[in-house]
Amino acid sequence: MSMTDSSIRVRFAPSPTGFLHVGGARTAIFNWLWARHTNGTFVLRIENTDEERSTRESEASLLEDLRWLGLDWDEGPDVGGECGPYRQTDRLETYKTIARKFVETGLAYPCFCTDEDLERKRQAALADSRPPRYDGICRTLTPEQVAEKRAAGMPDAIRFQVPGRGFVRFEDVVRGPMELDHLMVGDFVIVRSNGLPTYNYAAAVDDHHMGITHVIRGEEHLSNTLRQILIYDAIGAAHPMFVHVPLILAEDRSKLSKRHGSASVGELRARGFVASAVVNYLLLLGWSHPESKEIMTRDEMIAAFEIDRIGKAAGVLDPQKLVWMNGQHVRAFDPSELCSIAASYLPDWITENYDASARREIVEVLQDSIETLDGLPELCKIFADPVELEDDAREVLAQPASHDLLQAFEAVLSDLAGPMAPEDFKSLAKLAGKTAGRKGRELFFPLRAAITGNVHGPDLSKVASIKGSGSVSRLIRAALEGQG
Numbered sequence: 001m002s003m004t005d006s007s008i009r010v011r012f013a014p015s016p017t018g019f020l021h022v023g024g025a026r027t028a029i030f031n032w033l034w035a036r037h038t039n040g041t042f043v044l045r046i047e048n049t050d051e052e053r054s055t056r057e058s059e060a061s062l063l064e065d066l067r068w069l070g071l072d073w074d075e076g077p078d079v080g081g082e083c084g085p086y087r088q089t090d091r092l093e094t095y096k097t098i099a100r101k102f103v104e105t106g107l108a109y110p111c112f113c114t115d116e117d118l119e120r121k122r123q124a125a126l127a128d129s130r131p132p133r134y135d136g137i138c139r140t141l142t143p144e145q146v147a148e149k150r151a152a153g154m155p156d157a158i159r160f161q162v163p164g165r166g167f168v169r170f171e172d173v174v175r176g177p178m179e180l181d182h183l184m185v186g187d188f189v190i191v192r193s194n195g196l197p198t199y200n201y202a203a204a205v206d207d208h209h210m211g212i213t214h215v216i217r218g219e220e221h222l223s224n225t226l227r228q229i230l231i232y233d234a235i236g237a238a239h240p241m242f243v244h245v246p247l248i249l250a251e252d253r254s255k256l257s258k259r260h261g262s263a264s265v266g267e268l269r270a271r272g273f274v275a276s277a278v279v280n281y282l283l284l285l286g287w288s289h290p291e292s293k294e295i296m297t298r299d300e301m302i303a304a305f306e307i308d309r310i311g312k313a314a315g316v317l318d319p320q321k322l323v324w325m326n327g328q329h330v331r332a333f334d335p336s337e338l339c340s341i342a343a344s345y346l347p348d349w350i351t352e353n354y355d356a357s358a359r360r361e362i363v364e365v366l367q368d369s370i371e372t373l374d375g376l377p378e379l380c381k382i383f384a385d386p387v388e389l390e391d392d393a394r395e396v397l398a399q400p401a402s403h404d405l406l407q408a409f410e411a412v413l414s415d416l417a418g419p420m421a422p423e424d425f426k427s428l429a430k431l432a433g434k435t436a437g438r439k440g441r442e443l444f445f446p447l448r449a450a451i452t453g454n455v456h457g458p459d460l461s462k463v464a465s466i467k468g469s470g471s472v473s474r475l476i477r478a479a480l481e482g483q484g
Contacts, residue, residue: 007040007213008034008039008040008214009040009210009211010031010040010041010042010212010214011042011045011212011215012027012028012031012032012044012066015046015047016046016056016058016059017053017055017058018053019062019266019267020066020264020265022248022256022264022268023218024218025069025265025282026282027217030283030287031214033302042071043083043210043212044077045210046059046077046087047202049088049197049198051194065265065266068275069265069279070298071279083209088197088206092197094205095191096195099201102160103158108158108161110141111157112138112154133186136186136187138159139161139187156193157189160187160231162185162187162188167179167180167182168225172222173243173308173310174245174246174312175244175312178242180226182226185227199224200224200227204228205231205235207228207240208235214241217243217244218245219246243307245286245310248282248315248317249314250316251318265278271374272326272345272376273322273372274329277325277326277328277329279301280329281321283296284315285315285316285317286310287305287309287310326371335364342363342376345377346376346377350380350383353385361466362466365463369457382458383466388453389449389453390453392455393449393453393455396446399446401438401442402479403480405432405433405442405443405447406450406476408435410480412428412432412435419468420469420472422462422465423461425464425465425472426461429461448460449479450479
């Protein structure tokens with residue numbers, strides 16, 4: 001289904017009622033990639049007609065998470081566009097006008113049933129093992145009866161009249177030909193008694209008015225398609241192409257939730273995942289690269305993305321693979337860029353004791369060891385002065401041979417004038433090893449243990465150079481005194 005068509009328009013339409021779930025983020029990624037792959041348009045629409053739960057704070061958080069992911073939109077509430085406004089609460093008059101036309105032409109009717117009436121009928125249907133559909137009692141109200149009820153102050157909603165017989169047929173890119181019986185739903189509310197539109201009505205109206213050509217969304221919305229297509233048909237609108245993508249499940253194949261620790265983009269961000277890795281990983285939960293490629297740049301994702309490669313099977317979130325993929329992306333960064341991204345994860349004592357140039361060198365030295373950025377404080381401990389000795393380091397430093405080596409190194413270090421470059425450290429270590437008759441592990445384990453508190457880690461010559469000759473000298477002396 002490869003194409004390049006600037007007429008393609010897709011949308012991501014979140015409700016600002018909470019955090020951006022990873023499932024929503026993946027939907028946004030799929031839409032964004034399809035728009036960029038086809039040179040189309042990516043629209044951001046805010047579906048905020050849930051008065052009780054929608055907040056501007058949540059909207060701002062959603063937009064911030066999308067920006068962090070690098071998903072820029074061509075039209076939206078903050079950038080405008082020819083099909084705005086892009087918040088549903090700013091489009092209420094449009095919904096009301098269309099609903100009035102539906103009533104005038106017999107496609108919809110006022111409904112005066114109360115919530116209590118509807119709940120009682122729902123419970124009765126369930127008790128009789130019948131599907132809980134609206135019974136259409138208000139369909140038969142005469143204009144005089146409607147006027148009488150309104151005069152009495154009874155609030156009314158507007159219900160769409162579903163044809164009693166028939167099928168809605170459409171092609172789903174993921175699931176193929178679909179056929180939904182009208183009898184699956186009863187007459188449904190399109191405008192509530194408070195004047196606000198329902199989701200299925202407003203979404204269909206907006207998709208039509210905004211020229212959306214492809215509706216790419218989670219499979220949980222598949223059941224909404226029947227109602228929305230009935231609205232498209234009532235408006236006289238062409239149907240968009242539907243792409244219902246599979247769910248994302250937790251490792252135990254249960255529904256992904258907050259208890260799994262990685263249900264939202266904000267949580268992944270706080271844990272030190274980088275945006276490029278999150279986008280890359282979520283893309284592969286439900287979509288496959290034609291050459292089975294896993295690690296991709298943004299440009300490679302855009303070039304390869306085809307909606308007909310989205311599968312039917314649910315994606316299972318594998319935290320370990322996400323961490324691995326994050327590490328791969330971290331190692332691909334230019335050190336200066338990584339330093340900028342990682343700045344907020346560095347412990348305060350690093351910022352206080354090392355200048356910007358040294359901090360960049362620290363991040364570069366640690367780059368191959370980073371899995372997630374929240375692990376930086378632990379990795380940075382090797383740059384402390386004094387250091388915290390690990391058990392293995394204590395054992396190495398307790399050996400008599402280590403004492404001789406450290407004494408030899410302290411002696412040659414005292415002759416160094418000026419800063420200590422990595423090459424200087426290597427030369428000094430070689431001299432000390434020759435004096436003490438040590439090489440290999442017997443040479444470098446004691447030095448590493450004394451200077452970093454560990455016996456394993458990144459290039460010791462670079463670590464020592466960043467810490468400086470003064471700090472290295474103090475650490476060698478402290479190790480010797482500790483042996484005494």
